[in-house]
Amino acid sequence: MDNLMHRLANQPSDEDWFDPDFVERWLARQHERRGERARQFAMVRSLVPRAADEYFRYIDLGAGDGALDEVLLTRFVNAEATLLDGSPTMIERARARLRPFGQRATVVQGDLTTPAWLETVRGPYDVAVSSISLHNLEDPRLVRELYREIWSVLADGGLFMNLEYLRAPSRALWSYYVQASADPDGWSMPIRGLRDYVGTLDEQLAWLREAGFGPVDCFWKEFRLGIFGGFKGHVHESRS
Numbered sequence: 519m520d521n522l523m524h525r526l527a528n529q530p531s532d533e534d535w536f537d538p539d540f541v542e543r544w545l546a547r548q549h550e551r552r553g554e555r556a557r558q559f560a561m562v563r564s565l566v567p568r569a570a571d572e573y574f575r576y577i578d579l580g581a582g583d584g585a586l587d588e589v590l591l592t593r594f595v596n597a598e599a600t601l602l603d604g605s606p607t608m609i610e611r612a613r614a615r616l617r618p619f620g621q622r623a624t625v626v627q628g629d630l631t632t633p634a635w636l637e638t639v640r641g642p643y644d645v646a647v648s649s650i651s652l653h654n655l656e657d658p659r660l661v662r663e664l665y666r667e668i669w670s671v672l673a674d675g676g677l678f679m680n681l682e683y684l685r686a687p688s689r690a691l692w693s694y695y696v697q698a699s700a701d702p703d704g705w706s707m708p709i710r711g712l713r714d715y716v717g718t719l720d721e722q723l724a725w726l727r728e729a730g731f732g733p734v735d736c737f738w739k740e741f742r743l744g745i746f747g748g749f750k751g752h753v754h755e756s757r758s
């Protein structure tokens with residue numbers, strides 16, 4: 519885990535997921551944004567192509583403290599979740615949060631920048647989700663490799679869905695987003711600052727196709743945040 523610790527502590531964004539104080543501050547900020555986050559998680563939940571009582575298995579990559587998983591496991595009462603994260607503090611918090619779900623939730627530590635994480639999980643999964651995590655990989659090559667690994671761990675017809683930050687196609691568009699998003703009646707939150715996220719929407723969809731996913735699509739987007747993903751081979755239709 520030394521390599522993982524080094525990588526997580528030295529990300530270009532200065533986000534140190536191995537520092538318990540940083541993680542606690544980050545979680546407190548998410549609590550302030552809970553209304554907006556609840557809406558985003560509800561969108562992800564609605565896109566899971568399964569009936570509420572169906573048995574299926576899913577994996578959450580960079581799951582953090584399991585906030586999305588609490589939403590999913592509450593709706594999908596027979597689903598089983600594997601949560602993977604690199605941060606010991608997040609893992610501890612996720613285990614505490616998901617204790618009421620007993621054996622339906624398994625939380626493991628792993629590093630998404632190397633294929634070794636595949637050895638810590640037990641596929642195939644019917645669904646893979648990720649929420650504002652994979653930009654932490656910073657390098658498009660790592661994201662593209664990870665998309666191939668996710669494809670390999672999904673069952674036929676499986677869905678990968680990524681709620682993720684996107685790079686604006688140009689600086690001019692980014693400034694335009696900043697201006698427009700400042701209208702509190704129109705959008706869920708104003709964009710502050712400029713961060714060069716790892717891929718534009720077009721790039722992300724191309725990387726998914728390159729990894730083998732199809733059909734792929736962006737299901738929702740608000741400026742620099744999107745929910746996009748792809749099926750493995752065909753669209754799985756929900757029973758109801």
Ligand SMILES: C[S@@+](CC[C@H](N)C(=O)[O-])C[C@H]1O[C@@H](n2cnc3c(N)ncnc32)[C@H](O)[C@@H]1O
Binds near residue numbers: 603
């Ligand atoms: C912004 S948080 C999002 C957490 C959660 N998905 C959510 O939406 O609340 C990013 C998460 O990605 C994890 N992470 C970052 N880089 C990672 C890596 N290389 N391997 C595994 N997890 C990583 C962090 O530990 C952190 O929990």
